[in-house]
Amino acid sequence: MGATIDEDSVRHIAVLSRLDLTDEEVAKFSSELSAIVDYVDQLNELDTGDVPPTAHVLAVHNVFRADEPAPSPGPNVVLANAPQRQDTFFKVPKVLDQDSA
Secondary structure, eight states, X not given: OOOOOOHHHHHHHHHHTTOOOOHHHHHHHHHXXXXXXXXXXXXXXXXXXXXXOOSOSSOOOOOOOOOOOOOOOOHHHHTTTOSSEETXXXXXXXXXXXXXX
């Protein structure tokens, strides 16, 4: 058996997590967390030297549509729902002062 998570550790974690646990819950979680740590110790015993690092176990690829140019709808259509506009531009609040840019 590997490392055990004692009840004091569970209480400490509960305080940090702002959880109010009963004594029964503390005992239960102590046992369950110890079992999890034991299982991870078993996994650490596996020889993974020949296993290449991977971010995902399945082959993942993006499916993109063909990038074909299309006519623009024009500024009046694009700006039709704009809350504010000035000529053919979106009008937005100033974010930075000239001095801070």
